[in-house]
Amino acid sequence: MNSNYLWTCILGLSLVTFTIRVSFFYLYSHLNISKQTEKIMGYIPAAILPALFMPAVFFHNGEVGAIAGYERLLVLLLAALVCYKTKNMFITILFGLLTLLAVTLLF
Amino acid sequence: MKNNEPKQHYILMGAKSLLPIIPGVIPFGLIMGTVAQNSGLNLFESMSLNIFVFAGASQLAALDLMTKDTPAFIVILTGLVINLRFMMYSAALAPIFQDKSHFKKALMAYSLTDQSYAVSNSAFPRFDNNSQKFYFYAGASIVMAIAWHLSTLAGVLFGNFAPKSLSLDFAIPLAFMALIIPSLKNYKMISVASVAGFCSLVFHQMPYNLGLMTSAFVALLVAWLIEKREAKNE
Numbered sequence: 073m074n075s076n077y078l079w080t081c082i083l084g085l086s087l088v089t090f091t092i093r094v095s096f097f098y099l100y101s102h103l104n105i106s107k108q109t110e111k112i113m114g115y116i117p118a119a120i121l122p123a124l125f126m127p128a129v130f131f132h133n134g135e136v137g138a139i140a141g142y143e144r145l146l147v148l149l150l151a152a153l154v155c156y157k158t159k160n161m162f163i164t165i166l167f168g169l170l171t172l173l174a175v176t177l178l179f
Numbered sequence: 180m181k182n183n184e185p186k187q188h189y190i191l192m193g194a195k196s197l198l199p200i201i202p203g204v205i206p207f208g209l210i211m212g213t214v215a216q217n218s219g220l221n222l223f224e225s226m227s228l229n230i231f232v233f234a235g236a237s238q239l240a241a242l243d244l245m246t247k248d249t250p251a252f253i254v255i256l257t258g259l260v261i262n263l264r265f266m267m268y269s270a271a272l273a274p275i276f277q278d279k280s281h282f283k284k285a286l287m288a289y290s291l292t293d294q295s296y297a298v299s300n301s302a303f304p305r306f307d308n309n310s311q312k313f314y315f316y317a318g319a320s321i322v323m324a325i326a327w328h329l330s331t332l333a334g335v336l337f338g339n340f341a342p343k344s345l346s347l348d349f350a351i352p353l354a355f356m357a358l359i360i361p362s363l364k365n366y367k368m369i370s371v372a373s374v375a376g377f378c379s380l381v382f383h384q385m386p387y388n389l390g391l392m393t394s395a396f397v398a399l400l401v402a403w404l405i406e407k408r409e410a411k412n413e
Contacts, residue, residue: 073246077245081245081251081254082224082231084251085228085238085255088255088258088262089237089259089265092266093262093266093288094285095266097276097284100274100277108406111406112402112403113267113271115371115398115402117359118363118368118371118398119374119375119394119398119399120264121293121297121355121372122359122379123395124293124391127380127390129352144349147349162199162202164353164356165202165203165350165353169346176346
């Protein structure tokens with residue numbers, strides 16, 4: 073990969089990302105955030121995190137193609153139950169990976 | 180938190196709260212390091228990307244585009260869209276940084292991640308004042324930064340050790356899923372999360388990963404409507 077190209081991308085990405093991250097730390101004092109807005113802000117993780125992982129799980133057409141390609145979705149749903157019950161990320165991820173492995177070996 | 184403990188108390192609380200999340204960070208970091216290597220970056224370049232940007236999802240997307248010789252400005256634009264969610268985190272956290280120095284603002288902004296934000300967001304209701312929240316968040320961020328950079332380093336050095344059939348990359352969606360499950364305690368949160376997930380499937384074909392932000396905005400709109408309806412019923 074061309075070095076100049078790579079570093080342009082790295083520096084551009086870091087500048088943009090940092091600016092986004094620090095934006096409101098400086099803008100906040102100039103804004104008045106209502107109680108209503110604060111309530112909505114509490115929903116931010118719920119509004120973003122599912123959008124981050126759902127496409128990769130639902131549309132996964134990778135090397136593993138059991139259960140009509142939807143095995144990842146099924147395993148994720150099961151892992152969600154495990155997560156809800158155990159409240160433990162390590163167990164959840166271990167369960168998810170092992171279950172997916174088992175499914176791909178069996179089907 | 181009625182007592183005013185010394186700041187170390189809150190820093191430790193924050194640090195401890197991030198520890199259970201680390202099993203989700205490690206596979207992600209390992210994959211990041213591996214992908215960077217496989218994309219043709221050397222150790223220095225891989226770690227530089229990781230340290231300068233510190234945002235896994237956008238780094239993976241950027242690497243993918245870079246290996247396809249995508250114009251730099253599109254790589255950067257895509258990264259911008261994927262990381263736009265940090266603006267929402269920034270807005271939500273802004274109050275606790277009001278009186279902090281430029282250096283502290285910059286440092287805490289640099290280390291803003293999904294993980295340190297999620298963990299802080301759920302813990303904040305316990306605290307009285309912004310100072311406690313600040314130190315909690317700082318503790319969580321430090322642990323997250325260490326875990327992330329070390330995992331990526333390990334991925335760069337020892338990457339490609341796991342066969343594809345193990346589907347280690349599945350650990351990433353699992354980790355994000357595990358971050359959100361604990362907060363889905365009522366029908367309102369579940370509704371918003373469901374809308375976000377559903378929209379992301381509908382919009383996933385959008386260019387430059389715009390589907391992500393579109394889904395988030397639609398989901399927040401639903402949140403606004405839900406709260407509005409609740410306010411009316413009071």
